[in-house]
Amino acid sequence: xxxxxxxxxxxxxxxxxxxxxxxxxxxxxxxxxxxxxxxxxxxxxxxxxxxxxxxxxxxxxxxxxxxxxxxxxxxxxxxxxxxxxxxxxxxxxxxxxxxxxxxxxxxxxxxxxxxxxxxxxxxxxxxxxxxxxxxxxxxxxxxxxxxxxxxxxxxxxxxxxxxxxxxxxxxxxxxxxxxxxxxxxxxxxxxxxxxxx
Amino acid sequence: xxxxxxxxxxxxxxxxxxxxxxxxxxxxxxxxxxxxxxxxxxxxxxxxxxxxxxxxxxxxxxxxxxxxxxxxxxxxxxxxxxxxxxxxxxxxxxxxxxxxxxxxxxxxxxxxxxxxxxxxxxxxxxxxxxxxxxxxxxxxxxxxxxxxxxxxxxxxxxxxxxxxxxxxxxxxxxxxxxxxxxxxxxxxxxxxxxxxxxxxxxxxxxxxxx
Numbered sequence: 315x316x317x318x319x320x321x322x323x324x325x326x327x328x329x330x331x332x333x334x335x336x337x338x339x340x341x342x343x344x345x346x347x348x349x350x351x352x353x354x355x356x357x358x359x360x361x362x363x364x365x366x367x368x369x370x371x372x373x374x375x376x377x378x379x380x381x382x383x384x385x386x387x388x389x390x391x392x393x394x395x396x397x398x399x400x401x402x403x404x405x406x407x408x409x410x411x412x413x414x415x416x417x418x419x420x421x422x423x424x425x426x427x428x429x430x431x432x433x434x435x436x437x438x439x440x441x442x443x444x445x446x447x448x449x450x451x452x453x454x455x456x457x458x459x460x461x462x463x464x465x466x467x468x469x470x471x472x473x474x475x476x477x478x479x480x481x482x483x484x485x486x487x488x489x490x491x492x493x494x495x496x497x498x499x500x501x502x503x504x505x506x507x508x509x510x511x
Numbered sequence: 512x513x514x515x516x517x518x519x520x521x522x523x524x525x526x527x528x529x530x531x532x533x534x535x536x537x538x539x540x541x542x543x544x545x546x547x548x549x550x551x552x553x554x555x556x557x558x559x560x561x562x563x564x565x566x567x568x569x570x571x572x573x574x575x576x577x578x579x580x581x582x583x584x585x586x587x588x589x590x591x592x593x594x595x596x597x598x599x600x601x602x603x604x605x606x607x608x609x610x611x612x613x614x615x616x617x618x619x620x621x622x623x624x625x626x627x628x629x630x631x632x633x634x635x636x637x638x639x640x641x642x643x644x645x646x647x648x649x650x651x652x653x654x655x656x657x658x659x660x661x662x663x664x665x666x667x668x669x670x671x672x673x674x675x676x677x678x679x680x681x682x683x684x685x686x687x688x689x690x691x692x693x694x695x696x697x698x699x700x701x702x703x704x705x706x707x708x709x710x711x712x713x714x715x716x717x718x719x720x721x
Contacts, residue, residue: 332695332696332699333695334540334695335535335536335538335539335540335695335698336536336540336614337536338535338536338539339532339533339535339536339619342532342535384591384594384595385591386613387587387590387591387594387613387616388584388587388588388591390613391583391584391587391616391617392580392583392584392587395579395580395583424579424583424617425617425619425622426617427536427614427617427618429617430613430614430616430617431610431614434610434613434614435610438610478714479707479708479710479711479714480703480707480710481710482710483532483703483706483710484703484704484706484707484710485703486703487699487700487702487703487706488699488700488703488704490699490703491696491697491698491699491700491701491702491703492696492700494694494695494696494699495691495696497695497696498694498695498696
């Protein structure tokens with residue numbers, strides 16, 4: 315698959331939230347206003363892109379040579395947890411402004427399925443370094459797009475009369491379902507038609 | 512009596528899926544077939560119970576500052592055990608669960624119970640809490656899978672036993688199934704309606720009491 319093909323696949327066709335349900339908890343939890351949605355999206359994109367590269371390196375240079383592939387789940391989650399911690403410290407030192415914007419979202423990302431998910435998907439598809447990085451970046455961008463769209467819908471929903479039993483989470487899920495319905499137009503045949511396979 | 516309460520609270524009153532809304536990713540991801548839902552549910556029951564017991568045993572040794580990484584490593588070890596066992600004995604389920612199996616590590620239910628319950632309570636209560644929450648999760652997961660599979664493809668897939676192939680085909684629905692329910696969009700829509708149903712039930716329960 316070409317590099318652009320990977321980007322399109324993970325942003326649209328295999329969108330992490332609307333197709334694969336990864337990172338659904340923050341998607342519902344942090345999408346109440348668009349400002350925090352953007353913060354969460356940027357933080358997740360940042361971490362998925364870095365984590366893809368680091369997990370790829372750990373798998374390729376540490377687990378494979380010692381025949382420890384079965385430890386990948388433990389290894390990846392440890393790498394991700396420490397990476398999130400490291401990113402938090404670096405951002406706090408380098409750019410207090412960015413830290414103020416992303417700070418509260420960073421600790422939540424360790425338990426975001428999307429980060430561990432993309433690391434495992436990279437290994438399962440045996441992507442190389444650049445492909446892993448692009449897949450991680452695209453997964454994060456897809457997440458960001460979905461969460462920003464969702465937060466805009468929810469801001470509108472605040473002013474809409476919704477029946478009491480549907481208020482809050484149920485209507486959020488139904489809106490997400492309708493969005494997912496729209497995303498069904500992105501299909502694998504899209505890649506074939508564009509000649510990107 | 513109080514032990515019984517730890518076991519049963521996860522079934523309805525604090526049902527992890529419908530009431531506390533935790534662990535959504537696997538719930539929607541693997542609920543296309545009943546057999547996958549049961550496989551996932553059993554894996555979660557095992558991991559949740561073992562990690563709850565282990566964390567409860569170690570709760571005096573683990574320093575408070577690093578407890579979350581410790582919990583995650585303990586949970587990840589049990590998940591690895593489940594992965595290896597499923598890969599060896601039921602490869603079909605292993606293939607079907609795919610990436611969602613390792614993702615049990617970051618399932619909020621498990622870390623949530625470790626943090627909220629097992630880190631503070633005794634071994635017996637923690638074990639019961641794990642079993643109860645796990646069964647509650649499996650029940651709601653199987654319910655979603657049953658609805659999605661029956662309406663979406665008109666079949667019920669169970670495990671093959673002897674001459675029984677494991678797939679029950681329902682005569683009328685399988686001729687013209689509502690395909691959208693097996694897709695991602697259908698899962699989200701169904702979850703929205705189910706959650707609304709539970710909100711309605713909770714609200715009505717409060718009115719009856721008042």
